[in-house]
Amino acid sequence: MAENKEAEMLKEKLFHKKENGWNTVKNKEDIFRYAKGYIEFMNAAKTEREIVKQSKKMAEDRGFKDIKEFETLKPGDKVYHINRDKSMYLAIIGKEEIEKGVNIVGAHADSPRLDLKPNPLYEDGEFAYLKTHYYGGIKKYQWTTIPLSIHGVIVKTNGEKIEVNIGEEESDPIFTITDLLPHLAQDQMEKKLKNGIDGEDLNLLIGSIPYAENVPEAVKLNVLNLLNQKYGITEIDLLSSELELVPAMKARSMGLDESMVVAYGQDDKICVYTELTALLDIKETPNRTAVCIISDKEEIGSMGNTGMESHVFDTFMSEILNKLGVNKPNLLEKVFCNSKMLSADVDAGFDPIYASVSERNNASYLGRGIGLNKYTGARGKSGASDANAEFVAEIRKIFEENDIRYQISELGKVDVGGGGTIAYILANKGMDVIDCGVPVLSMHAPYEVTSKFDLYEAYRGYSAFWKN
Ligand code: MN
Ligand code: MN
Secondary structure, three states: OOOHHHHHHHHHHHHHOOOOOHHOOOOHHHHHHHHHHHHHHHHOOOHHHHHHHHHHHHHOOOOOOEHHOOOOOOOOOOEEEOOOOOOEEEOOOOOOOHHHOOOOEEOOOOEEEEEEEEEEEEEEEEEEEEEEEEEEEOOHHOOOOOOOEEEEEEEOOOEEEEEEEEEEOOOOOEEEEOOOOHHHHHHHHHHHHHHHHHHOOOOOEEEEOOOOOOOOHHHHHHHHHHHHHHHHHHHHHHHEEEEEEOOOOOOOEEEOOEEEEEOOOHHHHHHHHHHHHHHHHOOOOOOOOOEEEEOOOHHOOOOOEEEOOOOOHHHHHHHHHHHOOOOOOOOHHHHHOOOEEOOOOEEEEOHHHHHHOOOOHHHHOOOOOOOOEEEEEEEEEEEOOOOOOHHHHHHHHHHHHOOOOOOEEEOOOOOOOOEEEOOHHHHHHOEEEEEEEOOOOOOOOOOOEHHHHHHHHHHHHHHHHHHO
């Protein structure tokens, strides 16, 4: 007995304990209250444009101003820049010389969805449809027979921008994409899951009443007439639109114990919300300048002028250096080389139903806290941004000192697949970066699941990183 006790004590001392975070929670109230705010945020904003709009409002309420409004900057100033309504950078100027680097947390606001094609509208079999082109990695069969809403903008040649949002209000109609009845699906059911639904068959059903008798394409005409009455547009205006179909399902508290959140687009809006609220809640001017990134186009490779690969972020940082009155040749490069970043993106949570794709010792689990990935990539770490051990130790120290529950994992088994984030783009600029986000079940599906415990730990984790 005595020997066992000694072994137990030694085990306590030496083993890395991986425990369920809920067992460590004394008061669930703070977590549940925070999750309520998150659910409201998710229901108010479902696309990158809506997220940026909502984030701007929240930031301005807390004293942030467009960097354009500042002639000069000093410690404590709170600034933002919005890039084409789709990505956003925010900063709180720190007390320390900026040359020593800044602390960045960066997430992305775009999520997998169905975009409308440039020429979307057609009639077939006396139904009016909109043709789509899927955005990001989706399992196409998941997007049929679910409620969908239409969000986005139509821009006229005179510059007028019409905002569209149909299907979120109870009084709004919703839309759906049909699928074949099982009775007649013999051939379809023999197909591989990935080919079960063809990309060209993801057509949104939007109308069935003809405008008049004996007129060809009368249902399409009726739909266009409705759009013209509502928005003053004609068919050609759809050429200059960005309309996105997203699930019309509401973000909700999930489980009998209400421990989880189910919502569309938690990849990566859960990291946007946690980083943004962490930044807005900073009360004392931090030592190092705190920078927050809300990026776009991550799901399709971060390209283009709103993606993380663009130089707009560098320009924002240069602008800070200019307005601090410290800029000089190579200073921006130096700042980047001395900077530290948490690349805030979701992680694949361990799903017992699909346990075979995960390696249990190196999976991240819902309810065990914020999930770090030292590296991502595929096969032999191909394409990975691999965080240096020194930096991992630094982040561990911050989290451990602040009692933040964290786990370090890999995205699935070695040869099963892989993924990436914006981490490598910032790491290429010379900063220390580690992926650090929330584990998710059913990632990229129309309805994704997260744990409220991890949500709150992410918020606390990003706060601690900035305050450090
Ligand atoms: Mn992501
Ligand atoms: Mn993703």
